[in-house]
Amino acid sequence: MRPRPVKGAADKIAAHPERVVSIGREETVDLLSRLPGTGPRHLEIGAGKGAFIQTMGQHHPTTRFIAVEKFDHAIVKxxxxxxxxxxxNVLAVRADAMDLARCLPAHCIDRIYLNFSDPWPKARHAKRRLTHPDFLTLYQAWLVQGGDLVFKTDNRKFFEESICHFSQNGWSITALSLDLHADQDPENVMTEFEARFSQLGPIYRLTAKPKEAHA
Ligand SMILES: C[S@@+](CC[C@H](N)C(=O)[O-])C[C@H]1O[C@@H](n2cnc3c(N)ncnc32)[C@H](O)[C@@H]1O
Incomplete structure (x- = not known):
């Protein structure tokens, strides 16, 4: 379901190009030049209203964070x-993740976060799921040698399917929790959806790494 538009969101985003980079369908933007520095680069895809990236940016001032979100109503928050x-150290990017393929070079990202990605339950929408093999191919190209991806969700079916995709597409699962909050990771940073859905059941999390050494 498409979210309701927020009045004035597009204009506000357009008025702050120094904070939000907007990338259109045919556009190519040199994203890395927008976040100078030398620290590791972490990329969140589907950042929503940005609570996670804001907290991460505050906790890790030497890490450079790129937060990608495709909808105005969310990224304006x-x-x-x-x-x-x-x-x-935080750059917001208004784009569809697929369009980043033109904007990020190979092997430039140290960690990717997928937090409570939409499960798209209908089979005909499978390609939109952010752990679909087409996306895993992109992520693999972006990650540096030794880089990893952290995926959190409250949706068990989506989690199980994603484990299969990682395993069948050249990734190793290096950490896994079937009840993140019971496991009490002091490093865990809650997202907006996590705060809402952790009341209703367990939160699942995995960390995965591409197996292949980069050429
Ligand atoms: C269920 S929300 C979760 C938001 C946030 N990560 C959280 O945990 O609170 C998923 C978000 O991913 C965004 N999203 C889904 N597919 C995307 C894509 N291909 N590119 C960019 N954002 C995407 C949606 O617009 C939505 O805001």
Whole structure:
């Protein structure tokens, strides 16, 4: 279901190109030049309203965070957060993740986060799931040698399917929790969806790495 538009969101985003980079369907943008520095680069895909990336940016000031979100109504909330508390190490990107293929070179990202990605339950929407093999191919190209991906969800079926995709497409699962909050990881940073859905059942999390050494 498409979310309701938020009045004025597109104009507000357009007024702050220094905080939100917008990438259109045919566009190519040199994203890395927008986040200078030398620290590791972490990429969140489907950042929603940005609570996770804001907290991560505050906790890890030497890491450079790129938060990608395709909908104005969500990314405008991250923009509000960044206007209230500027974080030089956080770049918001309004784009569909597939369009980043033109904007990120190979082997430039140290970690990818997929937090509560939409499960798209209908079979005909399978390719939109962010753990679909087409996306895993992109992620594999972006990750540096030794880089990894962290995936959290409350949806068990989506989690199990994703494990199969990782395993069958050249990735190793290096860590797995079937009840993240019971496991009490002090490093865990909650997302908006996590705060909402952890009341209703367990949160699943895995970390995965591409097996192949890069050429
Ligand atoms: C269920 S929400 C979770 C938001 C946030 N990560 C959280 O945990 O609170 C999933 C978000 O992913 C975004 N999304 C889904 N597919 C995407 C894609 N291909 N590119 C960019 N964002 C995407 C959606 O617009 C939505 O805001």
């Amino acid at each position: 991250l923009l509000d957060k960044l206007l209230e508390t500027p974080l030089p």
